Amino acid sequence: xxxxxxxxxxxxxxxxxxxxxxxxxxxxxxxxxxxxxxxxxxxxxxxxxxxxxxxxxxxxxxxxxxxxxxxxxxxxxxxxxxxxxxxxxxxxxxxxxxxxxxxxxxxxxxxxxxxxxxxxxxxxxxxxxxxxxxxxxxxxxxxxxxxxxxxxxxxxxxxxxxxxxxxxxxxxxxxxxxxxxxxxxxxxxxxxxxxxxxxxxxxxxxxxxxxxxxxxxxxxxxxxxxxxxxxxxxxxxxxxxxxxxxxxxxxxxxxxxxxxxxxxxxxxxxxxxxxxxxxxxxxxxxxxxxxxxxxxxxxxxxxxxxxxxxxxxxxxxxxxxxxxxxxxxxxxxxxxxxxxxxxxxxxxxxxxxxxxxxxxxxxxxxxxxxxxxxxxxxxxxxxxxxxxxxxxxxxxxxxxxxxxxxxxxxxxxxxxxxxxxxxxxxxxxxxxxxxxxxxxxxxxxxxxxxxxxxxxxx
Amino acid sequence: xxxxxxxxxxxxxxxxxxxxxxxxxxxxxxxxxxxxxxxxxxxxxxxxxxxxxxxxxxxxxxxxxxxxxxxxxxxxxxxxxxxxxxxxxxxxxxxxxxxxxxxxxxxxxxxxxxxxxxxxxxxxxxxxxxxxxxxxxxxxxxxxxxxxxxxxxxxxxxxxxxxxxxxxxxxxxxxxxxxxxxxxxxxxxxxxxxxxxxxxxxxxxxxxxxxxxxxxxxxxxxxxxxxxxxxxxxxxxxxxxxxxxxxxxxxxxxxxxxxxxxxxxxxxxxxxxxxxxxxxxxxxxxxxxxxxxxxxxxxxxxxxxxxxxxxxxxxxxxxxxxxxxxxxxxxxxxxxxxxxxxxxxxxxxxxxxxxxxxxxxxxxxxxxxxxxxxxxxxxxxxxxxxxxxxxxxxxxxxxxxxxxxxxxxxxxxxxxxxxxxxxxxxxxxxxxxxxxxxxxxxxxxxxxxxxxxxxxxx
Numbered sequence: 077x078x079x080x081x082x083x084x085x086x087x088x089x090x091x092x093x094x095x096x097x098x099x100x101x102x103x104x105x106x107x108x109x110x111x112x113x114x115x116x117x118x119x120x121x122x123x124x125x126x127x128x129x130x131x132x133x134x135x136x137x138x139x140x141x142x143x144x145x146x147x148x149x150x151x152x153x154x155x156x157x158x159x160x161x162x163x164x165x166x167x168x169x170x171x172x173x174x175x176x177x178x179x180x181x182x183x184x185x186x187x188x189x190x191x192x193x194x195x196x197x198x199x200x201x202x203x204x205x206x207x208x209x210x211x212x213x214x215x216x217x218x219x220x221x222x223x224x225x226x227x228x229x230x231x232x233x234x235x236x237x238x239x240x241x242x243x244x245x246x247x248x249x250x251x252x253x254x255x256x257x258x259x260x261x262x263x264x265x266x267x268x269x270x271x272x273x274x275x276x277x278x279x280x281x282x283x284x285x286x287x288x289x290x291x292x293x294x295x296x297x298x299x300x301x302x303x304x305x306x307x308x309x310x311x312x313x314x315x316x317x318x319x320x321x322x323x324x325x326x327x328x329x330x331x332x333x334x335x336x337x338x339x340x341x342x343x344x345x346x347x348x349x350x351x352x353x354x355x356x357x358x359x360x361x362x363x364x365x366x367x368x369x370x371x372x373x374x375x376x377x378x379x380x381x382x383x384x385x386x387x388x389x390x391x392x393x394x395x396x397x398x399x400x401x402x403x404x405x406x407x408x409x410x411x412x413x414x415x416x417x418x419x420x421x422x423x424x425x426x427x428x429x430x431x432x433x434x435x436x437x438x439x440x441x442x443x444x445x446x447x448x449x450x451x452x453x454x455x456x457x458x459x460x461x462x463x464x465x466x467x468x469x470x471x472x473x474x475x476x477x478x479x480x481x482x483x484x485x486x487x488x489x490x491x492x493x494x495x496x497x498x499x500x501x502x503x504x505x506x507x508x509x510x511x512x513x514x515x516x517x518x519x520x521x522x523x524x525x526x527x528x529x530x531x532x533x534x
Numbered sequence: 535x536x537x538x539x540x541x542x543x544x545x546x547x548x549x550x551x552x553x554x555x556x557x558x559x560x561x562x563x564x565x566x567x568x569x570x571x572x573x574x575x576x577x578x579x580x581x582x583x584x585x586x587x588x589x590x591x592x593x594x595x596x597x598x599x600x601x602x603x604x605x606x607x608x609x610x611x612x613x614x615x616x617x618x619x620x621x622x623x624x625x626x627x628x629x630x631x632x633x634x635x636x637x638x639x640x641x642x643x644x645x646x647x648x649x650x651x652x653x654x655x656x657x658x659x660x661x662x663x664x665x666x667x668x669x670x671x672x673x674x675x676x677x678x679x680x681x682x683x684x685x686x687x688x689x690x691x692x693x694x695x696x697x698x699x700x701x702x703x704x705x706x707x708x709x710x711x712x713x714x715x716x717x718x719x720x721x722x723x724x725x726x727x728x729x730x731x732x733x734x735x736x737x738x739x740x741x742x743x744x745x746x747x748x749x750x751x752x753x754x755x756x757x758x759x760x761x762x763x764x765x766x767x768x769x770x771x772x773x774x775x776x777x778x779x780x781x782x783x784x785x786x787x788x789x790x791x792x793x794x795x796x797x798x799x800x801x802x803x804x805x806x807x808x809x810x811x812x813x814x815x816x817x818x819x820x821x822x823x824x825x826x827x828x829x830x831x832x833x834x835x836x837x838x839x840x841x842x843x844x845x846x847x848x849x850x851x852x853x854x855x856x857x858x859x860x861x862x863x864x865x866x867x868x869x870x871x872x873x874x875x876x877x878x879x880x881x882x883x884x885x886x887x888x889x890x891x892x893x894x895x896x897x898x899x900x901x902x903x904x905x906x907x908x909x910x911x912x913x914x915x916x917x918x919x920x921x922x923x924x925x926x927x928x929x930x931x932x933x934x935x936x937x938x939x940x941x942x943x944x945x946x947x948x949x950x951x952x953x954x955x956x957x958x959x960x961x962x963x964x965x966x967x968x969x970x971x972x973x974x975x976x977x978x979x980x981x982x983x984x985x986x987x988x989x990x991x992x
Contacts (some may be wrong), residue, residue, distance in 0.1 A: 181881035183776065204776075224721040235719050237728070238696060253968040259877040260909045261693050262946035263682040263732055264953055264964055265990060266972045270695070270728035274721055291778030318641065318662075320749030322780070357819075364818045419717040423639035451718045488720035495722055506722055510711040513979060514724045520978035521971060532723060 096124040114156035119166035128283040136250025147277040149219025155496030161530035189218025205289040208233035223494035224274030231450030244284035277528035293356035308376040325354035333444035337396035340403030418482035419453040419491030453491035554582040572614035577624035586741040594708025605735040607677025613954030619988035647676025663747040666691035681952035682732030689908030702742035735986035751814035766834040783812035791902035795854035798861030876940035877911040877949030911949035
């Protein structure tokens with residue numbers, strides 16, 4: 077869309093939001109790519125609303141002018157969710173960072189969509205409660221809901237779909253709805269909350285979220301343990317889950333990733349497949365969980381455990397896991413990261429990882445691996461140098477083979493990053509005829525295809 | 535729909551299923567009401583398919599003849615979900631009782647929709663795994679998914695929405711789709727699984743379900759404990775949840791219900807508000823949970839606990855809770871039961887229960903109460919004598935006031951029974967503008983409104 081015919085719309089938006097509208101080219105470009113490896117396509121204009129009502133007014137104006145709308149949180153999505161494929165208006169929600177209501181008795185908090193993970197953590201500090209979902213970056217909660225984010229705690233606490241009680245959503249025509257309620261469960265009609273969670277802005281703009289809080293555990297213990305093989309590490313995770321141990325985190329780093337973190341953070345971990353573990357519970361519960369998992373690990377040939385109880389030591393111990401992404405990037409100076417993401421039934425995980433590592437080796441790409449293995453979910457971090465188009469093509473092909481492998485093993489093409497534009501080609505293969513139902517829903521709610529067009533549905 | 539113009543459709547169905555089609559009036563009537571207090575409205579015809587493909591063929595024939603379809607499980611729904619308001623074809627799924635696949639390594643089982651709770655329990659017996667969702671009756675799993683059932687274990691294990699991984703669904707035009715996957719999590723498109731869970735047959739027919747299994751706990755301990763007041767009992771439950779105790783069941787029976795079960799089962803419990811509790815975990819975990827909850831109960835003025843560890847004693851101890859429904863019915867010989875169902879944020883629960891019990895007393899109805907109080911969910915069991923139309927009207931009015939009270943307290947008009955036709959009038963009040971989105975989805979997927987018409991959406 078060229079600037080000129082866009083001006084009447086822009087004028088209305090300036091009237092509404094004044095300085096909180098920008099057509100600055102650099103700012104627009106900043107909003108057009110996110111953390112993805114896709115080419116930037118900027119919106120024509122960015123707005124910074126402060127309230128649900130302002131979002132509704134913006135969306136209504138866009139509806140009247142038949143202009144696309146792209147919601148934007150922290151811009152940390154990795155599959156091109158914020159790329160403005162058809163230009164239009166980007167709604168940057170970061171100035172909607174108010175906490176609307178906190179109820180510790182009912183264990184929920186209602187926040188505006190622009191509140192970030194870190195901000196929520198700070199709010200809850202010392203309250204005795206916490207919000208468990210944390211992707212590896214400081215995303216906004218609206219963005220996390222939109223992409224159905226999960227992260228390291230999902231093995232125990234579930235994903236965003238399990239931790240959002242209610243949403244306020246602005247529909248494509250500017251109407252405001254509220255989904256769900258503050259009750260812990262409900263059986264009243266279609267589950268719109270779960271429909272909007274994971275919809276990536278294609279059905280409307282999430283402006284407020286009521287989130288489930290969890291009691292902060294009395295005791296937390298962290299551990300790091302190296303294994304002779306990936307299989308031994310994964311089998312330890314499988315046994316832990318099957319025995320009903322409510323482990324809070326169980327993360328696999330493969331040999332290449334361990335080398336990367338050793339180099340990056342000046343650590344001296346054994347460079348073998350390694351599990352990073354975290355246990356939550358009462359003192360007694362944690363002790364018992366630890367004892368059992370140690371036993372499963374020993375049965376799988378694990379070497380010694382490193383342990384940490386207090387927060388400082390825990391953070392130091394987990395440094396390697398926390399730094400995995402920058403550590404991977406540092407392996408190839410000047411490179412960018414293409415983060416893959418598949419999830420398979422846990423019994424297929426070893427096979428999927430083995431074949432994938434062999435494939436990466438054959439391709440000649442340095443591809444450290446990190447996995448939320450308790451869920452069967454893992455990421456291969458492909459390092460791409462901007463001046464190496466051939467490497468980029470190789471990485472894309474490797475990623476495609478990984479996706480097809482995961483689907484063949486009855487898994488899914490994304491465990492947590494979402495579809496955006498990056499995983500679009502695999503939607504028909506994964507969902508087959510069910511894709512028609514998704515398309516029918518999209519058409520029913522957004523008949524003009526103006527909400528984040530070109531994403532999620534091919 | 536009269537029999538005559540129906541015959542061409544019937545002939546096609548007879549050709550397809552032979553003896554597994556019936557137009558017998560008594561059988562049709564049996565399929566027209568379920569456990570609800572609504573008037574029976576029979577379908578014109580009942581079919582008993584054996585496979586997803588047969589269901590698809592039946593639904594396609596109905597589509598061609600523009601005839602309504604009502605899916606039927608065990609007929610245990612209580613809000614009139616199976617009443618054939620516009621006649622048509624009832625699809626009785628009880629002969630679809632095959633177990634399709636069991637994977638203990640991946641902790642899932644795939645079953646046909648007609649498999650019942652009890653059948654699944656028997657299958658899993660001794661496997662080391664169990665399926666946690668159990669309403670008070672032997673429902674089919676397809677029916678439980680359709681109404682988003684939960685029951686006593688939901689406080690720890692969630693509801694059907696949290697325990698269905700994937701579904702096979704026959705759409706209104708006869709097309710078969712598969713939603714979700716066997717992976718533990720996914721971020722790929724609209725969450726159709728959660729959309730069909732709770733949709734009460736209004737979007738299609740669920741024919742197969744992949745269910746999440748949970749490790750059978752190493753230790754189970756049950757307890758019964760009387761409190762001086764409802765508030766004291768509820769506060770004990772609230773503290774238990776807030777402290778992060780992963781209690782498996784926490785059920786409240788009020789004084790009237792305790793009297794009812796004492797009379798019915800010849801027990802001699804104290805006739806005071808009473809909590810029935812169950813703890814799951816390792817021996818050590820259970821001991822610790824028990825110790826803490828005993829302390830919270832004591833702080834709330836509880837009398838002594840009765841305890842049970844082995845299964846026989848546990849069942850005996852929980853007899854009162856298990857028999858609550860028949861015990862309530864026995865209070866008024868010859869009566870029928872109108873089971874209400876609301877859910878509120880847990881901090882509002884005491885107020886909601888107090889006002890409701892006072893309202894029942896003022897109305898002059900005997901209304902024993904049982905609550906899944908850990909979730910803020912409770913049922914008032916209204917006893918109606920068929921020969922007392924005035925009592926019936928009073929009960930309906932009491933139920934309506936209860937619903938309005940729950941909604942005013944930011945709760946929901948049904949925690950687990952669903953909408954059917956019984957809760958239809960409250961859908962606009964609870965969901966407001968969001969109802970338009972539900973209607974748009976219904977219209978997109980079932981444009982001719984043939985799937986269980988007249989249910990869920992007013």
